[in-house]
Amino acid sequence: MALHPDRLFPIEPDARGIARRLFSAVERLPIIAPHGHTDPLWYANDEAFPDPASLFVKPDHYIFRMLYSQGVRLEDLGVPRQDGGPVEADGRKIWRLFAKNFYLFRGTPSRLWFEHALETVFGIEERLGEKNADALYDRIAERLTEPSMRPRALYKQFGIEVISTTDAATDQLAAHDAILKSGWDGRVIPAYRPDAVVDASRTDFITNVEDFVALAGTKLDYEGYLEAHRVRRAYFKRRGATSSDHGHPNARTADLPVSAASALFERVLKGASPEDADLFRAQMLTEMARMSIEDGLVMQIHPGSYRNHNPALFERFGTDKGADIPRSTGYVEELKPLLDAFGNDPRLTLVLFTLDETSYSRELAPLAGHYPALRLGPAWWFHDSPEGMRRFRELTTETAGFYNTVGFNDDTRAYMSIPARHDMARRVDCAYLARLVADHRLEEDEAVEIAHDLAYRLAKQTYKL
Amino acid sequence: MALHPDRLFPIEPDARGIARRLFSAVERLPIIAPHGHTDPLWYANDEAFPDPASLFVKPDHYIFRMLYSQGVRLEDLGVPRQDGGPVEADGRKIWRLFAKNFYLFRGTPSRLWFEHALETVFGIEERLGEKNADALYDRIAERLTEPSMRPRALYKQFGIEVISTTDAATDQLAAHDAILKSGWDGRVIPAYRPDAVVDASRTDFITNVEDFVALAGTKLDYEGYLEAHRVRRAYFKRRGATSSDHGHPNARTADLPVSAASALFERVLKGASPEDADLFRAQMLTEMARMSIEDGLVMQIHPGSYRNHNPALFERFGTDKGADIPRSTGYVEELKPLLDAFGNDPRLTLVLFTLDETSYSRELAPLAGHYPALRLGPAWWFHDSPEGMRRFRELTTETAGFYNTVGFNDDTRAYMSIPARHDMARRVDCAYLARLVADHRLEEDEAVEIAHDLAYRLAKQTYKL
Amino acid sequence: MALHPDRLFPIEPDARGIARRLFSAVERLPIIAPHGHTDPLWYANDEAFPDPASLFVKPDHYIFRMLYSQGVRLEDLGVPRQDGGPVEADGRKIWRLFAKNFYLFRGTPSRLWFEHALETVFGIEERLGEKNADALYDRIAERLTEPSMRPRALYKQFGIEVISTTDAATDQLAAHDAILKSGWDGRVIPAYRPDAVVDASRTDFITNVEDFVALAGTKLDYEGYLEAHRVRRAYFKRRGATSSDHGHPNARTADLPVSAASALFERVLKGASPEDADLFRAQMLTEMARMSIEDGLVMQIHPGSYRNHNPALFERFGTDKGADIPRSTGYVEELKPLLDAFGNDPRLTLVLFTLDETSYSRELAPLAGHYPALRLGPAWWFHDSPEGMRRFRELTTETAGFYNTVGFNDDTRAYMSIPARHDMARRVDCAYLARLVADHRLEEDEAVEIAHDLAYRLAKQTYKL
Structure with missing residues (x-):
């Protein structure tokens, strides 16, 4: 989009x-x-920002709040536990979960902010979904290694x-x-x-x-x-x-x-x-x-x-x-x-x-x-x-x-x-x-x-x- | 309409x-x-629904609430009294009172619901008023006798x-x-x-x-x-x-x-x-x-x-x-x-x-x-x-x-x-x-x-x- | 305007x-x-209304409320003190202060009411500002002396x-x-x-x-x-x-x-x-x-x-x-x-x-x-x-x-x-x-x-x- x-x-x-x-x-x-x-x-x-999930999902309570409300566990989004217990560490897995549920953000400002960043910072004009989750993850991850990021x-x-x-x-x-x-x-x-x-x-x-x-x-x-x-x-x-x-x-x-x-x-x-x-x-x-x-x-x-x-x-x-x-x-x-x-x-x-x-x-x-x-x-x-x-x-x-x-x-x-x-x-x-x-x-x-x-x-x- | x-x-x-x-x-x-x-x-x-007033007026508190607020007595709308005392029993009279005051519903959803039912169920496209009250009453009453109703x-x-x-x-x-x-x-x-x-x-x-x-x-x-x-x-x-x-x-x-x-x-x-x-x-x-x-x-x-x-x-x-x-x-x-x-x-x-x-x-x-x-x-x-x-x-x-x-x-x-x-x-x-x-x-x-x-x-x- | x-x-x-x-x-x-x-x-x-400031500024709490909120002193707007102490008496000075701050009323009904009166009562179609404050003051003041006012x-x-x-x-x-x-x-x-x-x-x-x-x-x-x-x-x-x-x-x-x-x-x-x-x-x-x-x-x-x-x-x-x-x-x-x-x-x-x-x-x-x-x-x-x-x-x-x-x-x-x-x-x-x-x-x-x-x-x- x-x-x-x-x-x-x-x-x-x-x-x-x-x-x-x-x-x-x-x-x-x-x-x-x-x-x-x-x-x-x-x-x-x-320093460079780490992976796409650490940039867009893990730290943004607007994002994981909505996912949580629809039954996604915060552990599966890599949100750290107070007791240091295990949570998902694989950024790609977290990103896929986000992508799969991206439709939940329809009509919300989070959707608009996210897509603004995707396009203006990463040059991505596609709508995130299950199908292109991996491809977009790779493109963002690669961009994040550049000094301009x-x-x-x-x-x-x-x-x-x-x-x-x-x-x-x-x-x-x-x-x-x-x-x-x-x-x-x-x-x-x-x-x-x-x-x-x-x-x-x-x-x-x-x-x-x-x-x-x-x-x-x-x-x-x-x-x-x-x-x-x-x-x-x-x-x-x-x-x-x-x-x-x-x-x-x-x-x-x-x-x-x-x-x-x-x-x-x-x-x-x-x-x-x-x-x-x-x-x-x-x-x-x-x-x-x-x-x-x-x-x-x-x-x-x-x-x-x-x-x-x-x-x-x-x-x-x-x-x-x-x-x-x-x-x-x-x-x-x-x-x-x-x-x-x-x-x-x-x-x-x-x-x-x-x-x-x-x-x-x-x-x-x-x-x-x-x-x-x-x-x-x-x-x-x-x-x-x-x-x-x-x-x-x-x-x-x-x-x-x-x-x-x-x-x-x-x-x-x-x-x-x-x-x-x-x-x-x-x-x-x-x-x-x-x-x-x-x-x-x-x-x-x-x-x-x-x-x-x-x-x-x-x-x-x-x-x- | x-x-x-x-x-x-x-x-x-x-x-x-x-x-x-x-x-x-x-x-x-x-x-x-x-x-x-x-x-x-x-x-x-x-079973068949009885007359138009019993269908549209007597049981609908959205309707008689508005009429009551403008001074119409509930007795005159046929709303049953707790003590069983007399209320209007003539559906046609109730309907006329509704028709005369139909302008009160301008701008309300009740008006839109009512007219949707008139047209889609009874095929009536006229706006209800004092002049056509009896005619519409008759058309609705007749329709209500049909098995399709x-x-x-x-x-x-x-x-x-x-x-x-x-x-x-x-x-x-x-x-x-x-x-x-x-x-x-x-x-x-x-x-x-x-x-x-x-x-x-x-x-x-x-x-x-x-x-x-x-x-x-x-x-x-x-x-x-x-x-x-x-x-x-x-x-x-x-x-x-x-x-x-x-x-x-x-x-x-x-x-x-x-x-x-x-x-x-x-x-x-x-x-x-x-x-x-x-x-x-x-x-x-x-x-x-x-x-x-x-x-x-x-x-x-x-x-x-x-x-x-x-x-x-x-x-x-x-x-x-x-x-x-x-x-x-x-x-x-x-x-x-x-x-x-x-x-x-x-x-x-x-x-x-x-x-x-x-x-x-x-x-x-x-x-x-x-x-x-x-x-x-x-x-x-x-x-x-x-x-x-x-x-x-x-x-x-x-x-x-x-x-x-x-x-x-x-x-x-x-x-x-x-x-x-x-x-x-x-x-x-x-x-x-x-x-x-x-x-x-x-x-x-x-x-x-x-x-x-x-x-x-x-x-x-x-x-x- | x-x-x-x-x-x-x-x-x-x-x-x-x-x-x-x-x-x-x-x-x-x-x-x-x-x-x-x-x-x-x-x-x-x-009786004739006195000067423009007495007509439009001093008695209108919609007007001086806004001016006051932006640091204008009520004394400088000629609002009478309870103790009878000195306040600005020069209508023209009050009017200039109002004119200078007229931009504060953008988007407010006071602005629309004021301009409606200016045009329909005084025939003035200009927007009030510092530059035309004196000229408009004079035109209104003159009009106020007429019997039609x-x-x-x-x-x-x-x-x-x-x-x-x-x-x-x-x-x-x-x-x-x-x-x-x-x-x-x-x-x-x-x-x-x-x-x-x-x-x-x-x-x-x-x-x-x-x-x-x-x-x-x-x-x-x-x-x-x-x-x-x-x-x-x-x-x-x-x-x-x-x-x-x-x-x-x-x-x-x-x-x-x-x-x-x-x-x-x-x-x-x-x-x-x-x-x-x-x-x-x-x-x-x-x-x-x-x-x-x-x-x-x-x-x-x-x-x-x-x-x-x-x-x-x-x-x-x-x-x-x-x-x-x-x-x-x-x-x-x-x-x-x-x-x-x-x-x-x-x-x-x-x-x-x-x-x-x-x-x-x-x-x-x-x-x-x-x-x-x-x-x-x-x-x-x-x-x-x-x-x-x-x-x-x-x-x-x-x-x-x-x-x-x-x-x-x-x-x-x-x-x-x-x-x-x-x-x-x-x-x-x-x-x-x-x-x-x-x-x-x-x-x-x-x-x-x-x-x-x-x-x-x-x-x-x-x-x-």
């Missing part, structure tokens, strides 16, 4: 023509990737201008340092993700905090803990970080008096009740906002995922195995303590994400269309898809406009999918704009400007890149 | 052309009706391959036995619906349970009660049942230790508190899943309706009078106990329905796109409509794909509407697929295959028919 | 042609404005047949009396909005109630309080009122025994707990329904806004500054006490609004498609927009039909936007109907009739105008 130049554009010829013109103006803009999960070691070591070469080929990884607060960022020292001119920056030292419901929380203050050289009390955040944020900033990121079960914030916050910290250090853990996460969001005003890091909240919903799978294979399920997420009461404190402060940029699309028009667009500190992140995770991105625009634009949104985030650990995801986002935004032009809500010269803003400028500006 | 061959297809000529081609490949496929509420006595006795003849005319009724756990299935004994080659199978012996909030619950265990020949304790389910499920299976169905106020499940479950059973048998009734329903869903793994019945959950919301109407006319109102329904926490126990077991097939469309993209698609045991039932009840079915596909496909859905269920007690409903579902699915082909997310040969799967194969396979 | 005659119509040529024909039949119908917030003094005094002349130019204001229960309606006495033939009627004497969480509640009973000449006990409502409703009715309106944080209703309600009243008069305040509001909705059955006023409920979410802004600038944020709003349990009492009474007309679009298909359409007393108000506030109105129809029509909806409400205090808003609503409804005709769900003669009903007849009939 060769990529069609009009894919994802409106079907009506007039609107399609407009979309083509808009897209041609943004198609080749550099990629700004302000939030993602690629491994900084790829850029540091610049190394991470740094691909970074250039993909047109990336800057990419942010996401890193634990205790990460020493050795890979980032190695990249900087190497003299390579790619820009790979870290983002400060302190969940492991903020979420007191984790079994490793207390150890994490101990390591954290030790690393920062501060005391193990509340003041020392906050100071450790300041120390580590500065450490990240020196390596190029411009943002922090916070993955919480909900969007709750709190703004306790220092004495109460300090007492809470002492309690959670002894093993937190669920309510104390929730309150501590809430308090820390407000503390992070306070620090953002001081140090200028853009703050991101990614709330609303019930992580590791499937305990049997979690025990066998660990986190990020496709068993994270969104749930209803409120923002109006939840964000109020933080917003009461800092919502009117133009020095703060707080980017909100959601997995609960009902919040787009009801809560997020009205909030972002009022508070100077708030911006809306793009359609996220399950909603990083053609219909999901369309709904995001249809449900937020009329209340928040385009300029309270921040452009696209690819949010991925699947390197090959990065250009595909940006391509999709640009197409869907151009399709949306083309419809507004075609029914005369907007003029085409404005749409060209907006398309450019959504594809490039807003991400660069919002994330201070 | 003659049925237009392009009805419900995309408006754009290219996409419409694709939809025509897809639909032509599935239009005449046999009907698989794995879940519905037709009366098995119709097929057993094969008997239930068994219509079953053939409609192209039904198999149809499931829904039957109480204590139903002896005499009608099904009569059908089997008659030698007729239609396939009418029961489904096990134990709500009356599971919902302890019902005033008749205790009596129902007593009858239930008596019928099964088991003891009136928890073990006997569970055994009675096994006995009755086997009884249903012997008459062709392949599924159970569970209509609960919410999707809560529980997996109590046997001792706690047994104690709960003892309590609810003495009159249940609301919380105990809720917990007992929750526990029983898990027990039903356990039995499904043993006996292979496909399990369906239809949650989220606030039944009999209008107490005055309920007292006067009883259940199923259009006063069941959906409410917010969660699945993520609610299903967890059941899924923890059986979600990874490929022997279980659990089909989830919803009346809360917000759960499609937020909860149901992510759950079904992960757990091997889960499948998504089609757009249900109020959402069994062109826009409702379109939203279902747009909100679930990108995360769950097509193959975690189960094809169409007509879910109706209105016999005449069955081919109309399947026709609508096939058209809307083909329209959706045509748009994916037209904007190059899918190729047409794949879309043909999916259209066939959605119209026929998935229902047959999922429900083991 | 000249207004395009096809704006907001479907893009497909066939559907666009149908939309044109439908719209041409309703474009020039008189405006029925049964619910809004224009100032009755405008019509009473018929006075409120009464505009009322005629706009084609208004009747317009309702919204007035506090203690308002003496002097402006309405002055209009009546003036002999002018415009029809400006009040609506009874008793929130200030119903919401016991307000700091001025007790004073308000004391003034209220004093004004009505009744006693300060529960019976006297209820009687005061009857007295004031009659006072409003004599000045043309046909409706009451209730802006509550949620849709909760209650139907307490008189003794309990009376005791509750005594408690809230001493300072209400949050729960008592909520319960009192709930009880009063049911009392208002009871009085509506007596006096025939149509009842409207506008629930679900978290008012004054931003305390710093509230303290500085007061209410209605764009800081009202919707939240999740349920109707099924909430309305039950009121509906149990009066839901089946055809003498009651209760119009429901929502800011939570998830309730459209899940709760509101099923409720309105059943209860004779219920009707659905149009897409409200943030959803009074092209996409919002489209979603309203797509999510309600299939279950509630067209005839359980009530036509359009402009709900605005921005006089210039009234014809623009009705124009938009008529266009979006015609576009929706055109799609139903184009895909053969409706015939065109029916669509013409519905378009007329939605644009004119239903509002007139439902609100008894």
